[in-house]
Amino acid sequence: MENSRPNDTPLVTSIIHAASSELSPISNGGNGRQIMKLVINGDSHTQAHLGQVITHYLASLQPHRQRFLGYPTNEEFNYEALAPLLHLHLNNAGDPFHGSSFTLNSTSFEVSVLDWFANLWDIEKNEYWGYVTTGGTEGNLHGLLLGREQFPDGILYASQDSHYSVFKIARMYRMQCIKVASLISGEIDCHDLKALLLANKHKPAIINLNIGTTMKGAVDDIDLVIKILDKAGFSRDRFYIHCDGALFGIMLPFLKSGGPKITFKKPIGSITISGHKFLGCPIPCGVVIARLNYINALSRDIGYIASRDATITGSRSGHAPIFLWYNLQKKGIMGIKNEVENCIRNARYLKDQLGDAGIGAMLNEFSNTVVFEKPLDDEFVSRWSLACNGNIAHVVVMQHVTIQMLDSFVAELVHNRSIWFQEDGIRKSLCIADEVGAVNCSCALHKANMDIQPNNYALQQIKQNV
Amino acid sequence: MENSRPNDTPLVTSIIHAASSELSPISNGGNGRQIMKLVINGDSHTQAHLGQVITHYLASLQPHRQRFLGYPTNEEFNYEALAPLLHLHLNNAGDPFHGSSFTLNSTSFEVSVLDWFANLWDIEKNEYWGYVTTGGTEGNLHGLLLGREQFPDGILYASQDSHYSVFKIARMYRMQCIKVASLISGEIDCHDLKALLLANKHKPAIINLNIGTTMKGAVDDIDLVIKILDKAGFSRDRFYIHCDGALFGIMLPFLKSGGPKITFKKPIGSITISGHKFLGCPIPCGVVIARLNYINALSRDIGYIASRDATITGSRSGHAPIFLWYNLQKKGIMGIKNEVENCIRNARYLKDQLGDAGIGAMLNEFSNTVVFEKPLDDEFVSRWSLACNGNIAHVVVMQHVTIQMLDSFVAELVHNRSIWFQEDGIRKSLCIADEVGAVNCSCALHKANMDIQPNNYALQQIKQNV
Numbered sequence: 001m002e003n004s005r006p007n008d009t010p011l012v013t014s015i016i017h018a019a020s021s022e023l024s025p026i027s028n029g030g031n032g033r034q035i036m037k038l039v040i041n042g043d044s045h046t047q048a049h050l051g052q053v054i055t056h057y058l059a060s061l062q063p064h065r066q067r068f069l070g071y072p073t074n075e076e077f078n079y080e081a082l083a084p085l086l087h088l089h090l091n092n093a094g095d096p097f098h099g100s101s102f103t104l105n106s107t108s109f110e111v112s113v114l115d116w117f118a119n120l121w122d123i124e125k126n127e128y129w130g131y132v133t134t135g136g137t138e139g140n141l142h143g144l145l146l147g148r149e150q151f152p153d154g155i156l157y158a159s160q161d162s163h164y165s166v167f168k169i170a171r172m173y174r175m176q177c178i179k180v181a182s183l184i185s186g187e188i189d190c191h192d193l194k195a196l197l198l199a200n201k202h203k204p205a206i207i208n209l210n211i212g213t214t215m216k217g218a219v220d221d222i223d224l225v226i227k228i229l230d231k232a233g234f235s236r237d238r239f240y241i242h243c244d245g246a247l248f249g250i251m252l253p254f255l256k257s258g259g260p261k262i263t264f265k266k267p268i269g270s271i272t273i274s275g276h277k278f279l280g281c282p283i284p285c286g287v288v289i290a291r292l293n294y295i296n297a298l299s300r301d302i303g304y305i306a307s308r309d310a311t312i313t314g315s316r317s318g319h320a321p322i323f324l325w326y327n328l329q330k331k332g333i334m335g336i337k338n339e340v341e342n343c344i345r346n347a348r349y350l351k352d353q354l355g356d357a358g359i360g361a362m363l364n365e366f367s368n369t370v371v372f373e374k375p376l377d378d379e380f381v382s383r384w385s386l387a388c389n390g391n392i393a394h395v396v397v398m399q400h401v402t403i404q405m406l407d408s409f410v411a412e413l414v415h416n417r418s419i420w421f422q423e424d425g426i427r428k429s430l431c432i433a434d435e436v437g438a439v440n441c442s443c444a445l446h447k448a449n450m451d452i453q454p455n456n457y458a459l460q461q462i463k464q465n466v
Numbered sequence: 467m468e469n470s471r472p473n474d475t476p477l478v479t480s481i482i483h484a485a486s487s488e489l490s491p492i493s494n495g496g497n498g499r500q501i502m503k504l505v506i507n508g509d510s511h512t513q514a515h516l517g518q519v520i521t522h523y524l525a526s527l528q529p530h531r532q533r534f535l536g537y538p539t540n541e542e543f544n545y546e547a548l549a550p551l552l553h554l555h556l557n558n559a560g561d562p563f564h565g566s567s568f569t570l571n572s573t574s575f576e577v578s579v580l581d582w583f584a585n586l587w588d589i590e591k592n593e594y595w596g597y598v599t600t601g602g603t604e605g606n607l608h609g610l611l612l613g614r615e616q617f618p619d620g621i622l623y624a625s626q627d628s629h630y631s632v633f634k635i636a637r638m639y640r641m642q643c644i645k646v647a648s649l650i651s652g653e654i655d656c657h658d659l660k661a662l663l664l665a666n667k668h669k670p671a672i673i674n675l676n677i678g679t680t681m682k683g684a685v686d687d688i689d690l691v692i693k694i695l696d697k698a699g700f701s702r703d704r705f706y707i708h709c710d711g712a713l714f715g716i717m718l719p720f721l722k723s724g725g726p727k728i729t730f731k732k733p734i735g736s737i738t739i740s741g742h743k744f745l746g747c748p749i750p751c752g753v754v755i756a757r758l759n760y761i762n763a764l765s766r767d768i769g770y771i772a773s774r775d776a777t778i779t780g781s782r783s784g785h786a787p788i789f790l791w792y793n794l795q796k797k798g799i800m801g802i803k804n805e806v807e808n809c810i811r812n813a814r815y816l817k818d819q820l821g822d823a824g825i826g827a828m829l830n831e832f833s834n835t836v837v838f839e840k841p842l843d844d845e846f847v848s849r850w851s852l853a854c855n856g857n858i859a860h861v862v863v864m865q866h867v868t869i870q871m872l873d874s875f876v877a878e879l880v881h882n883r884s885i886w887f888q889e890d891g892i893r894k895s896l897c898i899a900d901e902v903g904a905v906n907c908s909c910a911l912h913k914a915n916m917d918i919q920p921n922n923y924a925l926q927q928i929k930q931n932v
Contacts (some may be wrong), residue, residue: 038574038575038578038791039578039581040579040581040582040791040794040795042798042799043798043799044795044796044797044798044800044801045795045796047544047546047547047796050547050792050795050796054548054551054788054792055550057572057575057788058550058551058554061554061569061570064569064570065554065570068569068570070567071557071568073555073557073570074555075554075555075570077553077555078553079552079553080513080552081513081516081517082520082552083549083552084520084521084524085520085524085748086545086546086549086552086748087543087544087545087748088531088541088748089539089540089541089543089742089746089748089749089750090748091537091539091742101536101847101848101851101853101854102537102851103530103534103848103851104527104530104531104539104541104851106523108504109504112504112505112506113506115506116506134600134604134779134783135779135780135781135782136781137778137779137781138600138779141778145638164766164770164775164780168766168775168780172611172638172639172778173638173639173640174639174640215770274781276555276557276781280555282551282552282554282556283555283749283783283785283786284555284557284779284781284782284783300630300634302630303854303855303856304630304680304681304853304854304855305853306847306853306854309630309634312603312607312638313600313601313603313750314602314603314630314631314634315601315603315740315742316601316750317600317749317750319748319749322520322523325504325506326516326520329506329510329511329516330510330511330513331510332508332509332510332511333508334510335510381567381772382567385567385568385569385570387567387770387772388567388769388772389769389770390769
C-alpha cells in the first residue's frame with residue numbers, strides 16, 4: 001500500500017506552505033479546481049490570514065454542497081445559535097446517567113436526547129441505558145460488544161448488505177462471523193439465515209439487523225427473523241439482536257405509509273442510529289440505546305472521572321448531544337414527519353424521472369435511496385458525489401436535495417449517457433438485473449419489462465416463506 | 467446497576483419540559499445551582515427560545531470554567547473564525563491519504579496536521595500512516611489493534627498507571643493483558659516488566675508506554691524498556707510498542723529542560739495524542755501516527771466510499787482536523803514552546819505554594835500535573851473539578867489556569883483543611899507516602915522529611931538498574 005496524497009478533496013492540496021501573499025486561489029490543471037496551500041511550517045499566523053484560508057475552503061465546498069446526492073447526510077441545518085459553544089471544550093466522559101467530576105459537560109442534554117429515543121423505541125427509562133456516540137460505527141461497536149459479552153462464544157450473523165463496519169468489528173472483537181445472503185431488495189435472506197442457524201445450533205446467535213441497508217436502503221424483516229430464530233430452536237436466552245438503524249432507523253417510525261415496527265417490545269438488545277444522517281449535525285455522532293441489563297457486563301467504576309464507563313470511546317463530545325437536542329426541539333414531531341415525507345416523495349420523483357428517461361432504477365418501499373446503474377464516467381460520479389458499489393450507484397434523497405437538483409442531475413445523466421453510449425459504439429447500458437431485479441433493469445435485454453411497469457416505486461417484494 | 471439521573475452536571479436537570487415562560491433559572495435546593503428543563507416533548511420550538519436555553523447553559527458553565535483545575539484539557543482557545551464551518555456536515559470517512567467520494571471533507575487539512583506530527587516524531591512521509599481520531603481512546607484502540615494484528619498471540623503489557631481505556635481495550639480485543647507494577651513516580655517498573663517478560667518469553671510482547679500517565683503525569687522510560695526487551699531476548703520482530711501520549715506526548719518535545727525523546731528512530735510502532743488536551747479543541751479528538759507497514763493488515767478497500775478504511779470509527783469529523791490545523795498555525799512553534807513552559811512554571815509554582823502551606827505534593831520532573839492528598843470534602847472536589855484516584859487528587863496546570871486561580875485554590879484548600887481537621891478532632895492529613903513517596907507526604911509521620919526539602923519539584927528519581 002502506498003501512502004498517496006489526497007486527490008479527491010475539494011480545491012485544496014497540502015504540498016507547499018503558503019505565505020500570506022500566496023493565498024490567492026490558483027487554477028489546478030484546468031479542471032476548475034483551485035489550490036490552497038496548507039502545510040504547517042511552524043510560523044505563527046494571524047487570525048486574519050487563517051480566516052482567509054477558511055473562507056477559501058468554504059467557498060470551494062459550495063459546488064459540492066450543491067450537487068451532494070450520494071450520501072445519507074442531511075446538509076440542511078442552522079446551528080448559528082450554538083456558535084458560542086465553540087469557546088469551550090465540553091466532555092461527557094463516562095456514564096451520562098451518573099454524572100462525572102468533569103463538570104464542563106452536557107450530560108443533561110444527552111439524557112434528554114436519550115430519553116426521547118427510548119420513548120420512540122418503547123423502552124422504559126429504568127430499563128434502558130445508552131449514550132451519544134461518535135457515529136454509526138461506534139453504535140455498532142457498542143451493540144455488538146454487548147451481544148458478544150452476553151454470548152462469548154456466539155456467532156455473529158450479518159447479511160452481505162450490512163455496513164462495512166460490521167465485518168471490521170467482528171475481526172476486532174475476534175468473533176466468528178457468518179455472512180448471510182441478501183435478497184435483491186437488499187433485505188437479509190431469511191431462507192439462508194435459517195439454514196445457517198440450523199447448521200450452527202450449538203452456538204448462540206448474535207444478529208445484526210439492518211434498518212435501512214447502506215447501499216439499497218432495505219429494511220430487514222425483524223418479525224420474520226424472530227420467527228426464524230424460534231423455528232430454528234433459538235430460545236430468547238440464546239440470541240441477541242442488534243439493529244443498525246444508521247439512516248433509516250429514525251425515519252421509519254415517522255412514515256405515513258406505515259412500515260415494519262422496530263421496538264424494544266420485540267426481543268432486541270440494542271438499536272443505534274447516526275445523528276449526522278437524518279437529523280443533521282456538523283460532526284459525526286449517533287445514539288445507541290440498549291437494554292440496561294446487558295450493560296452490567298461492560299460497566300466499570302472509574303475513580304479518575306468519578307463515574308462509570310460502559311462506552312467505547314470514553315471521552316465524548318459534549319457538543320454532539322446539544323446539536324441533537326437543539327435539532328429535535330426545533331423540528332418537533334411534525335417537523336420530523338414532514339421532512340421524512342418530503343424525502344420519500346422526492347425519492348419517488350427521482351425514480352419516476354429516471355424511469356421516464358429509460359434509466360432502470362430501484363426504490364424500496366420504505367426508503368429514500370434510489371439505486372441505478374453506476375455511471376461510466378468517474379468524473380460524473382465525483383461531480384455528484386455519488387456512492388457506488390460494483391455495478392450500481394445510489395442517490396440518497398435527503399433534506400437538502402431539491403427537485404431542482406434532481407432535475408439537473410437527471411438531465412445531465414441523460415445527456416452524458418448519450419455521449420458514453422455513442423462514443424465507442426460498444427459501451428451500452430449495464431445489465432444490473434442481478435443487483436436490482438430484471439423489472440428495474442434498462443439494459444437491452446430487460447428494457448421491455450421496465451416499459452410495462454412505469455410506476456414501480458418499490459421492488460416487487462419476494463415474499464419470504466420460511 | 468441502577469439508571470440514576472445525572473447529579474453532578476452544571477445547573478441543569480432534565481426532569482420537566484420547559485415552556486418559554488418557565489425558562490428563568492430556578493434555585494435548586496440552596497446549593498447555588500440553578501435548573502433548566504430540557505425534556506423534549508415533541509413540540510417545535512423557536513430559535514429564540516432555544517437560544518435562551520443555550521445562553522443559560524453557557525452562563526451556568528462559567529463558574530466551573532473559572533475553577534477548572536483537575537483535567538488535562540486546555541480551555542483557552544478562540545475558534546471564532548471557524549464558526550461558519552458549523553453550517554456544513556464534513557466527513558473524512560476512509561483513508562485521509564486516499565481521498566473519498568464523500569467530497570464534503572477536510573482531508574487536506576488532516577494530512578497537513580498528520581505531516582506535522584510525523585515530522586515532530588521523525589518519521590518520513592512515505593513511511594507513516596495516521597489519522598485524526600475521536601480522542602485518546604480511539605488512538606489506543608488503533609495502536610493496540612495494530613500490535614495485536616502484528617502479533618495475534620502477543621501479550622499486552624501495561625503499567626497499572628495506564629489509562630483505563632487500555633484495559634478496556636484488552637478486553638474488547640480479547641488480548642491477554644498483564645498489568646505491570648509502577649514506581650511511585652507513576653513510571654512503569656522495569657524490574658517488574660523484565661521479570662514478566664522473562665516468564666512469558668514464548669509469546670511476543672505488545673507494550674503500552676505512557677508518555678505522561680493519567681494521574682501522575684509520569685513518562686515511562688522508553689530507552690530502558692527497549693533495553694529490557696533486548697536483555698529479555700525479545701528481538702525487534704517479537705515486540706510492538708504503542709506510546710500513549712494523550713496530554714504530554716505533544717508537550718515533551720517542546721520542553722526547555724530536555725526530557726526523554728519519543729521518536730520513530732526508536733523501535734516503536736505507534737504514537738497517539740489527544741487533540742483536545744494540550745492543543746485545545748471544543749470536541750474530543752486526537753492524532754495517531756503509525757508505521758505504514760503495520761497498516762496493510764488492517765486496511766480494506768471500501769467501494770461505498772471509494773476509499774480504504776483502516777480506521778476504527780469509519781465516518782470521521784471533518785471539523786476536528788481543521789481545529790487542529792488552525793491551532794497549530796496560530797500558535798506556531800514559538801507559541802507552543804511558550805505555552806509548555808508556562809504550564810510547567812505554573813505547576814512548579816503550585817507545588818511550591820502547597821509545600822509552603824505544609825501540604826505534601828508531588829510533581830514529576832517532566833510534568834505539569836501536581837499530585838496531593840485527596841480533599842476530604844466532595845463538594846470541594848467538585849467545586850474545583852478535581853480528578854481523584856484513591857487517596858490522591860491532582861491539578862493539571864493547563865493554559866487556562868492562571869496564578870490567580872492557583873492562589874485562590876491553595877487559599878481555599880488551606881482554609882478548608884483547617885476546618886476539616888479541627889471539626890471532629892480525629893480527621894487529619896492523610897498519609898499518602900505510598901502514592902507520592904515519604905519525601906512528599908505531609909502526614910504527621912512524614913512531615914519532617916518535607917521540611918528539609920523545600921524545593922523538591924521532582925520526585926527523587928529512583929534509578930532503575932535492571
